[in-house]
Amino acid sequence: MDQKNRRLFAACDDKVVVVVDADSGKIVAKPSIGFGPYMTGFDPDTQLVFSSNGAGTLTVIREDSPGRFSVLGNVKTDWLARHMAIDEKTHAVYTVSGRAVHGGSRPELQQEPATAFKVITVGK
DSSP: OBTTTTEEEEEETTTEEEEEETTTOOEEEOOBOOSSEEEEEEETTTTEEEEEETTTEEEEEEEEETTEEEEEEEEEOOTTOOOEEEOTTTOOEEEEEEOBOOOSSOGGGOBOTTOOEEEEEEOO
């Protein structure tokens, strides 16, 4: 959440981040993101919004103003790199991924149990 401008960020399966005014509940913007979104994050110093996408991208969006958002691009991460954390001191974004299970109703979003995972660091 952007505390200063009172904006909430929700990643949706229809490949958008819905930006909501926390006070009125109105939708402010819907910037495009990658397939299989899982988490969103916000860095207040850089005014960047991030969406970690299970299909192997991290979408980077800049908050130009409280009502205007620009997609800066998609950084390649790794298949299943869905979980994310932001270090607000270094502005690095961390994601993790593991080996995919083949089969099931949504195999592209399943990780094989008890397998090693790797940490992916994205920075400037």
